[in-house]
Amino acid sequence: xxxxxxxxxxxxxxxxxxxxxxxxxxxxxxxxxxxxxxxxxxxxxxxxxxxxxxxxxxxxxxxxxxxxxxxxxxxxxxxxxxxxxxxxxxxxxxxxxxxxxxxxxxxxxxxxxxxxxxxxxxxxxxxxxxxxxxxxxxxxxxxxxxxxxxxxxxxxxxxxxxxxxxxxxxxxxxxxxxxxxxxxxxxxxxxxxxxxxxxxxxxxxxxxx
Amino acid sequence: xxxxxxxxxxxxxxxxxxxxxxxxxxxxxxxxxxxxxxxxxxxxxxxxxxxxxxxxxxxxxxxxxxxxxxxxxxxxxxxxxxxxxxxxxxxxxxxxxxxxxxxxxxxxxxxxx
Numbered sequence: 001x002x003x004x005x006x007x008x009x010x011x012x013x014x015x016x017x018x019x020x021x022x023x024x025x026x027x028x029x030x031x032x033x034x035x036x037x038x039x040x041x042x043x044x045x046x047x048x049x050x051x052x053x054x055x056x057x058x059x060x061x062x063x064x065x066x067x068x069x070x071x072x073x074x075x076x077x078x079x080x081x082x083x084x085x086x087x088x089x090x091x092x093x094x095x096x097x098x099x100x101x102x103x104x105x106x107x108x109x110x111x112x113x114x115x116x117x118x119x120x121x122x123x124x125x126x127x128x129x130x131x132x133x134x135x136x137x138x139x140x141x142x143x144x145x146x147x148x149x150x151x152x153x154x155x156x157x158x159x160x161x162x163x164x165x166x167x168x169x170x171x172x173x174x175x176x177x178x179x180x181x182x183x184x185x186x187x188x189x190x191x192x193x194x195x196x197x198x199x200x201x202x203x204x205x206x207x208x209x
Numbered sequence: 210x211x212x213x214x215x216x217x218x219x220x221x222x223x224x225x226x227x228x229x230x231x232x233x234x235x236x237x238x239x240x241x242x243x244x245x246x247x248x249x250x251x252x253x254x255x256x257x258x259x260x261x262x263x264x265x266x267x268x269x270x271x272x273x274x275x276x277x278x279x280x281x282x283x284x285x286x287x288x289x290x291x292x293x294x295x296x297x298x299x300x301x302x303x304x305x306x307x308x309x310x311x312x313x314x315x316x317x318x319x320x321x322x
Contacts, residue, residue, distance in 0.1 A: 010213045010216050010217060011213055011214065011217050013217050013220075013221050013266075013267060013268065014221075014267055014268060014287075015221070015224075015267075016224055016267075016287075016289070016290060016291050020243070020290055020291045020292035022287055022290065027216060027217050027220055029216065178220065180219075180220050183216055183219060183220070185216060185220050187220060196213060197213065
């Protein structure tokens with residue numbers, strides 16, 4: 001059962017482990033989530049919790065959504081997402097979850113939208129080599145040949161310049177180094193996709209309903 | 210969002226120690242590093258002149274140079290690493306640069322004013 005929380009990337013720093021090694025670490029601020037609706041097999045065909053996270057002004061919501069929050073008696077939330085649970089009767093609408101559902105040492109998967117790099121060339125986008133900047137070279141960052149002449153066409157999927165970044169990226173198996181309940185912070189080992197303050201989806205590996 | 214760096218500082222403040230004496234570039238310091246040999250742990254000193262202090266917070270590092278067996282050795286060490294047992298200031302010097310790299314050319318480093 002995969003439990004999901006939303007968070008924002010705060011930034012990167014370093015972390016000393018028990019053996020004195022300095023590890024690369026990312027600080028993530030978890031947005032507290034509130035149960036907005038409970039989906040039951042009888043009514044909805046499956047069992048899940050609909051969670052809301054991140055505060056938003058009322059005027060920015062559509063009236064139908066506002067009514068949805070009013071019915072639940074929950075303050076308006078920016079994001080709605082679902083978590084499947086085996087037994088939805090254990091929860092009630094309005095119940096809140098925070099960083100405390102994570103524990104130090106466990107592994108999580110983090111999904112985010114990578115930094116957009118616009119229209120990028122083959123070197124940045126595909127890791128092509130540049131040609132030497134000197135010794136008579138005329139083209140340094142150009143893509144080179146598109147393929148053999150006898151083929152009379154360019155193979156599909158040929159790596160070319162184009163839009164790069166702003167993709168949905170998941171990084172798996174990041175270790176939780178620290179859970180700071182006071183500030184709703186998680187410290188994860190390694191890096192996560194996206195810019196600072198970018199929204200992230202943090203999935204627990206072994207959450208039980 | 211404001212104050213994100215403050216959040217990083219609060220969460221990493223547990224590593225920032227206050228038992229490390231103040232020193233400046235040009236000073237001669239001796240740092241004791243914890244070396245574990247199997248089950249045994251001992252302290253190994255490293256004494257030399259401070260060439261560079263870089264970074265802030267947990268990321269602060271210090272570059273120390275010494276001449277060992279005729280070979281110049283420069284080590285850059287995270288100042289708040291738990292492997293550092295303690296740091297002693299051996300001699301305070303006055304240099305005008307924050308990165309006194311010219312000290313590499315000074316042979317009798319302990320003798321300067």
